[in-house]
Amino acid sequence: MRRYFYYLILVNLFTNLVVYVPKILISHRYNGVLFSILIGTLLGLFLMYLFTSSMEKFPGRTQADIVSSHLPKWISSPYLFLVAILFFGTGYLILNAFIEVSKRFINPDMPNLVAAILFTSFVIAGAAVKSDRLLYFLEIILFFNLPLLLLVLVLAYINPFLSWDSIRTLIPQARFQISWESIGASCYTLLGFFYLATFNKFFSGKGSYLNWYRMILIGLLGLSIVLTSIVIPVGVAGIDGINSYVYPWISTTDSLQMEYGIIERVLFIFLFFHICISLIGATVSWHVSLDIFKAILPKIKFRQKNVTSYLVSFVFFVGVTTTSITLNIHQQLQIAKVYYISLIPASILSVALMYWIARRKRA
Amino acid sequence: MRNSNVKVKLNQRLQESFKHNSDFIQKSYQIGSTNIDIFYLSTITDTKMFYSDIIEPSVSQDSSKVFKNKLSATEGFSFKEQPTIEASVQDILRGHMVILSDQWAGVFDCTLYKTLPLTETKVEKTIVGPQTGFSEDIDININLIRHRYHNNGLKIKDVSPKDQTTKMRLKILYDDNKVAPDLLDKLYEEMQSIQKDKFFQTAEELNQRIIEKNKNIFPTIMISERPDRIAYNIYKGKVVVLVEGSPFALIIPSTFMDFFSSMSDFYQPYWVSRFLKILRYLGLAISTTLPAAYVGFTSYNPELFKVELALSIAGSRAPVPYPSFVEVFLMLIMMEMLTEASIRLPKTIGPTATTVGGLILGQAATEAGLVSNIMIIIVASVAISNFVIPINQMSFAMRLEKYYLLLLTAVTGLIGLIVGLMSIILYLTHLSSMGNPYFKLTFSETPNYLKKGTYK
Structure with missing residues (x-):
């Protein structure tokens, strides 16, 4: 079952390619983005180490379960509520970005509302599935999508029109100045370990999630994916030109070509990957969110059945569908920036709390 | 065999070894002053000749000597000086009859091969490999399975769903050394919960009854007409359900990938x-x-x-x-x-x-x-x-x-x-499928239903 932990990390790594992370990082390209990425990745790795080693102390238990049994209810409930909202936020941002993308690049005839209903229904159905089955699902989706991503990346790097000079101009910009937005965005790519909040219940055996070489591997992988996410758009569109694209990655992959395939434009392969990863990423984060909500909200009975999770799902559904038709892309981007900035203190706090609880248990 | 103590012991161990087998027959006769015990599996042993030509005349003359003489003159019979439990079990599993008397022991080869009503497989065809499928007679089907699975771990149990109108004979087959007990319990539970007054007469319908509650689109229990597939699945620790009068057997639990395997994969x-x-x-x-x-x-x-x-x-x-x-x-x-x-x-x-x-x-x-x-x-x-x-x-x-x-x-x-x-x-x-995951990328070599006690 251990391997599923890495899938959770991977899926979060890939979702960063498809949401606002490249856009945010690129907007800071003159602003010491490389240094911020380094700090963000190291921060992410450090948090990952602390969190996983704390969760290992509680095999087979969820975060909600651990926190509410170690803290008084008046702290634990609001705290968990906030955590659940943040998990909801991840899925929310992914879905909204994806609705916008699907309208612009795949099917312009489809109204936002129809797209929102289609995707949100799928994600809610997926979030309601049992946790272990969701992990199997995740494995299958990754199995089909990893080769596609690899293909896109290989085609992007061997592309003769990739200008290494443009990429080289990034390096002098790496002064020792940092921006919270880009630290938050690059740290976010490694925060997949937070899904253990729910999925820890399946990792009940002995042994640890991480050791030093696995951590280095994950760190290198994360760093290379985050770097790739800005290097390729900059290399293809130029360090100034890239600013004129709202979706740097989609526009970049549209400039790639496969001569011998049935499908000529690499864009469509990337879009396929985009759809799958967006949906699975949103599903996993909403599953965790729903799980925490179920643990802290009072049980509401309707005809002898507990309908709390249905009500929460309905709220999620309404949340996405209404904002998808009222907010535009720039407002969504603003929400995303606020979210990523708030994610840094929130995740540090959350990890510190878990670490403290784990230490107290040992003492 | 002079020592009747050995005989009693052998008798007990044979019964122990074949418990939970509804087709295992043990009979005792008192002929003259000798006690005679016979053991066989009724589904794969042809006992007609034995009863009419050997037992009947011996009993009517009440002479154990007649019995012994008649037997030793019959083709296929041989005395065993030192009958061991393993050899006897193997003999029984091959359709032979084990005969124990106070003084001697012997094995009578009267294997029953029911081949006449068998037809070629119609639904799951393969190019090479066995060509016969199940028939509509449940005893013949068990005969076919037993002839492919010579191991006394194979158990055959009668079950009857509660309040079932047609009173069809159902048999559950499994290998005792491989199957998870929890799986059996769960299956019995499901069988019991099959609803009252629901009419069913075939394996396919039974399948629908079991999964009816979920209103599935996909089949979660496989139906097969191939004895080789059934034997293989029993070996893999699955449970097989046979229904009287149905040329198909249910394999429980099944996975999505099972439906994409053909028995010819093994023969290529x-x-x-x-x-x-x-x-x-x-x-x-x-x-x-x-x-x-x-x-x-x-x-x-x-x-x-x-x-x-x-x-x-x-x-x-x-x-x-x-x-x-x-x-x-x-x-x-x-x-x-x-x-x-x-x-x-x-x-x-x-x-x-x-x-x-x-x-x-x-x-x-x-x-x-x-x-x-x-x-x-x-x-x-x-x-x-x-x-x-x-x-x-x-x-x-x-x-x-x-x-x-x-x-x-x-x-x-x-x-x-x-x-x-x-x-x-x-x-x-x-x-x-009966509580086991139906679709995963990889199923490990020892799935959950094989690990005893870990069944959820």
Whole structure:
């Protein structure tokens, strides 16, 4: 079952390619983005180490379960509520970005509302599935999508029109100045370990999630994916030109070509990957969110059945569908920036709390 | 064998070894002053001659000497100086009769082979390998399984669902050393909960009863007519249910991948069987997604293909007066009609229907400008690739899936196709077969139902 932990990390790594992370990082390209990425990745790795080693102390238990049994209810409930909202936020941002993308690049005839209903229904159905089955699902989706991503990346790097000079101009910009937005965005790519909040219940055996070489591997992988996410758009569109694209990655992959395939434009392969990863990423984060909500909200009975999770799902559904038709892309981007900035203190706090609880248990 | 103590011991151990076997027969006779015990499995032993020619005259003359003489003069009988428990069990499992008297022991070879009513497999055909399938007689079916599984771990139990009207004989087969006890408990529970006054008479219907509560689209319990598949699955720790009068057996639990395995995979070279397996999954992909993909490409995203291909599709569609969705739907329905009709038709008229339907109708439809040429190619490849799936139940379920994908794609374009595919995968992973996961990327060598006690 251990391997599923890495899938959770991977899926979060890939979702960063498809949401606002490249856009945010690129907007800071003159602003010491490389240094911020380094700090963000190291921060992410450090948090990952602390969190996983704390969760290992509680095999087979969820975060909600651990926190509410170690803290008084008046702290634990609001705290968990906030955590659940943040998990909801991840899925929310992914879905909204994806609705916008699907309208612009795949099917312009489809109204936002129809797209929102289609995707949100799928994600809610997926979030309601049992946790272990969701992990199997995740494995299958990754199995089909990893080769596609690899293909896109290989085609992007061997592309003769990739200008290494443009990429080289990034390096002098790496002064020792940092921006919270880009630290938050690059740290976010490694925060997949937070899904253990729910999925820890399946990792009940002995042994640890991480050791030093696995951590280095994950760190290198994360760093290379985050770097790739800005290097390729900059290399293809130029360090100034890239600013004129709202979706740097989609526009970049549209400039790639496969001569011998049935499908000529690499864009469509990337879009396929985009759809799958967006949906699975949103599903996993909403599953965790729903799980925490179920643990802290009072049980509401309707005809002898507990309908709390249905009500929460309905709220999620309404949340996405209404904002998808009222907010535009720039407002969504603003929400995303606020979210990523708030994610840094929130995740540090959350990890510190878990670490403290784990230490107290040992003492 | 002088020592009757040994005999008592052997008697006990044989009974112990064959407990939970409803076809295991143990009989005692008092002939003259000697006690005689006989042991055999009624389903694979031919006892008629033994009773009429040996037991009857001996009992009527009440002479153990007559019994011994008659036996030793019969073909197939041999005395055993030192009968061991292992040898006796093996003899019984091969359809021999073990006879223990106070003074001697012997084995009588009177194996019953029921071959006459057996027919070739009709649904799961293989090119090489065993060709006979189950018959409609439950004893013959057990005979076939026993002849493929000579191990006294094999248990055969009678079960009867509560309040069942038809009082069909049901038998549960499993290998005692391999099966998880929890799985058996769960199965008994399910059998008990089969509803009162529900009429059923075949394995297929029993299958529907068991999974009825969930209203599944996909078959979660496999039905097979091949004794070799049943023996293999028993060896793999699964439980098999036989129903009286039904030439099919249920295999519990089953996984999605089981439905894509054919027994001929075992009879082919490694890479050949791998290739065939890939072919089947490819067939699955084509038969479910191709119609929907056609609608998505032609109506929503023609820019996806190379220009030449997009143009040739558009050119072929030029005379067609309605949207691609209607075109696909019409042709698919015609194709389904053809498939259904060819199942019902007598063998002699069958080819006529396919010729008229497939060739003439398709040709005429394109010439009349009702459907495009490419559409005919798509419908034909969908129909053919659907039958690549080796288990009939699954290919029928997949026939349904393409309409779901078609509908989603018609409404929302290619995104609908991908979301639809993902939702099918999600649904498959959500399904359980008797509590076990139905669809995973990899199933470990010792799945949950084999690890005793870990069954959820």
